[in-house]
Amino acid sequence: MAPPPTKSDQQVASEFTAYYLQRATKEFAEDLDKVRAADDFKNDALQTLISALQQGTAMFSAEEKRMIVTAAAQPARKS
């Protein structure tokens, strides 16, 4: 059986947000570079961009976040 959850919802949420951002920046690296080079990228644009990327976390329920964040590594096996 799974061990009882040890992380608080808040911890899970912030870890998930970090993971989400990391994935997003990896998947859209090329597009993000283009946005940063755009003429209108100034002042608060970076903050807007980060906030825009991470707002997608709202689509995930607390359980879904926990499921993804608490997934622990398994030793790889050949099947």
Place this chain on the structure above:
Amino acid sequence: MGKRFSRDPDGAVVPRKRPKVVHDAPTSEEIHSSRQLQQLLAFSQDPARARHGLQSFKLFLDELLNPDSNDAARRKILTDYLEAVKPPDGDETPVFLPGIMQTWSYGGQTNNDNIMSAVAVVLALLLKLLSQSLDTVQYGLGICRTLLQKRQLELIARNLSADKGKAFIISPTLRMLKEAVTFDGGAVAPPLFRARASTLKSLARNLGIVHMGDEAEDAKRPSPRTIAVLFFLAMLRVLHPEAKKELLSQRDIVDALTRDVKQDPPYLVRELLDGLRSHVLLDDKLSREAKARLLTASTLTRLSALYHYRLDNAAENEKSIADIAHEFLMTACTNPACGVLRLDSGFYPREVDANAAVSSTVGGDDQGLEAVVRTNKSTKNEISIRNYTLSNFLLNLRPWSSVKQSELVTSIFKVASELVANYFQNNKSFNFEPKLSATWIGYAAFLFNVVTLPIPDCFCRASAFPELPPPTSIVMDNILPPPLNQKALSRSLANKSNMISFFATRILVVAIEKLDVAIKMHQDPVHLNKVIWAEAARRLVNEFCQRSPSIKDMITAYRSIPEGDILHREAASRLLRLCYEVLPQVALSASFDVAPFLETALRRLSKHELDDPRDFGLILKELENLLAIAGFSPGMNWFAAPEGLSLSPFTLLLKVCVDAPHGVGLDAIRQVLNSVAVEQRLVPTDGKHPGLLVLLEALQDLRQTSPDSLALLWPFLDNCLTRCANAPAKYAEEKQETSQIPAGPSASFVSPLLAAISEQLPFVAAKAEEKATIKALGRFLPTLLGLCATAGESRTLLNAMFSTMVTHLADSKGKLAKAGIPEGLQFQHNPWPPAPASGSRPGRVENSQVDRSGSKTEPAMNAEALENVLHVADHLDVDNSALVKWSSKTVDELVDEGYLASLISLLVSEHASIRKEALVNVLKAAAKFQQSEYEEKEQVWLLLSELAETARDCINDGPLPSPIVAFACHALNVLRDPLSNLYPRVNTFLTRGPVWSLDKLPLVDELLSEEPDVGDAYYSQTSWLLGYLLDGLRTPRDLQLFHKQRAKGPVFQRVLALAANPFMRLPLRTQVLRLLYRATRIEGASTTLTTRFDVAGWLEGRQGSCADAGEAALYGGLRRRIWETCDRDRLRALSRRGLDEGCNITVG
């Protein structure tokens, strides 16, 4: 431009230059005694002497005010002086500091600016000093009261209204007033404010005398504006609420207060915002009206300019001006006590009283609907609102350029939801055309926030739903704001930049989730006018479909996502899943083969190629979404290994479940696996049996004890599972044979899968290269059989089976045989008995949890729920306007947007004239197609011509049979898509002859009895057939065609037989029930169905064999519906036992 000159009376040219004012620095001397001070400050008509005295006094006071000095002697001198010049007690109009006051007056008379300034300077300093000690307060109060005397008030007014350029007079005067108003906790503030004609003279103008230059002003040399602002704030601090209200109603002053705020030095902005917040916004004693006078749209707009304040010098641990302004605006705009926010009525426009309106429309549903339509029309152009100030303010914000502004706007929308639709109506320039720029990303983020805003309870602020639904256009604008139109969203989805497509996908996900909530609110059982609400819900869905991109666009977007972009893939699959769940009618219109995607996800999960275990979780989410879609798709083949893969999707999924990282939630996947296993009869269908969990548990147990053995098992297991699924009857029979072995009184069954394993074991054992597999099976099978026993399968049968198995398990030492099947094994990895599933949506796969403890009453859905699930709108009932609408459309629009289908539908009209007109137009449309460049023009022409030829002779006699017309409409949809698996069949049908038989239902025989042209198309073809039959059953005449005796039996009978197919999935079975439900709406149909086809018995049988409680309730509900709508007397006469007893059902 040359210099301009004026001429004097003599005609000489005089340059219009202002004479230069030269300020002579005054002299001063050090003060050593109070007597000297008295002499220095005594009135003198000599301006130089007067200034000398005042300047000496100023320096003296400066010294005393220096926080580092602690000069008791000097203080003594000052106190002695004040005591000496104090007016005698009993004086009616006591004048303190008579010398200074007289000098001031003299300065005024002689227009001596220097003296007027110097007096104000020393009085300000003196009051400041006196306020520091209790002993000297009495002198200070005396001076303040002296200032309130008429002569001094006039001088104050004169000082304050000095020329704009004379800041050296204005500033000290304001400073003096500030000290006076706050002196002794504001003791003289009320009379000072009462004398506002003088004390606030020119304040509005003085608030505008700002520091010039790009740099922030020097804090040591504040501008008159800075001091005026501080004076104003001081007044707010000490005045009582009534006076404060009066102060705030001075419109020019309040207006000037914030006009130049963005140029103010940082410390002043902080004080201003802090002062206004503490003494206006959060002052409970101040009325809302008074606050509203300060917080006008222009004040709010000016404060919002502070989001881009450029002079900020905040320390690291200090809040920035932008943050403070944001907090201020958030409080001002979202707290109703601050006077700006007014109570709105949510999604209802201001003048519409949804409850009053209905009282006049109670007479009939149509009227009620009409009223709603009118409401809609009136709101098309202008939405009347209550929050005008906020509406105007919002237009000045730029939510796409800053996170804080976006937060402010959405927070305002949250508390005043009437503003959402209003905002986008006023902001027409808002454009969502995709472009990879910071602004577009900002737009997208802002719109995402708007879409995620919750819908107000009951659509308004009331505690119960109003009687009429809110206008659809307003609800729609809240779900998909107007900038998110079909064109912009489709282009965003299809954009070559993945990020743009990702953003659009996410917005659509939250929009459909919100739509789902809105639809549920429309369907709430508490509504009194259910018809009106249901109609509104239908309109909402229609409107949404018009604004959202088509499902095809979504599928294309999903297809084009690179395999590694798992975040993007998860979002896109989530979107498709939501479409299937919330808008099934739209989703099912597209042919989406989920299998390849499912395989891709499974392949990635089973390969263990992921760097980050969290990626596993994310792909699992995508997999869950795909599985949910697969649940809606007919024809999903779970047991055929696709190209490039060695295992079938089912086994792969099982493997994913077993190999999942620790802590990953697998409930959804377990549920799908189990339901497929039950449907395919891999496991016992008894409601109490844990189904596939037994196998899963055994596999997980093996993974823990011997992971290497587990890896060897998969090909063998896959083989057994596939064989079992492909020939369930064979293994069920085998099971029966096994059952002949004498069994105990309890359970007498084993899993069909065990039968398959038992059958296949000898073949594996015979192969020398499979030794390792056999060894692994030796570890696995005892546990599996032990768990089967725990799950309630017959131990006797299991023992018998095991003794056969052991002979193949390389048990030379007889260890296995000796140990036998372990007893008392418990489920450790899976919850059993499983907790009942909750909150599931219709159509989702559910665990069977039916308790059949022999109770005589059976569950039945109530009439309303039954209607929700089974009622389908009559698609052939269209508006007569279809006769004219088609003519202005292109051929593509005619087919793709349904204009042609609507026109064809008019052939079933009650009115002969309409039918004739429709026939003529169908022929015209056929001609139009023939002359067009439409790719499938020949086939469409043929279809229309044959339809017209079929209708020609009978058009005067009555409506064309509905199945003929429904077939034509549905066939049209097939013809537009050459990839459809029905395309060959429909074309063959069309080329068969020029006229269709009115007595037959086209293509029914072919689709029900012949093998499909394409391998796995059987279920999708059946789905198409049921859809067309459902549309074609409308009248008693149509019903005759359905129950007429034919060579292969009546159509109805054959359709009912369809549902007995154990492999048919719930959506298709439900479609058969919909057909039955449609029939019950036709007069006399229920009686015919009962007498001819014993439909009640059929339903009872279905209910008895059905494992799902929800589905069983559906059968029960439909049975009751049949009973309620049939001719009971006739049936009683026919039935021996009476149908009443058979219909002993309870409402669930």
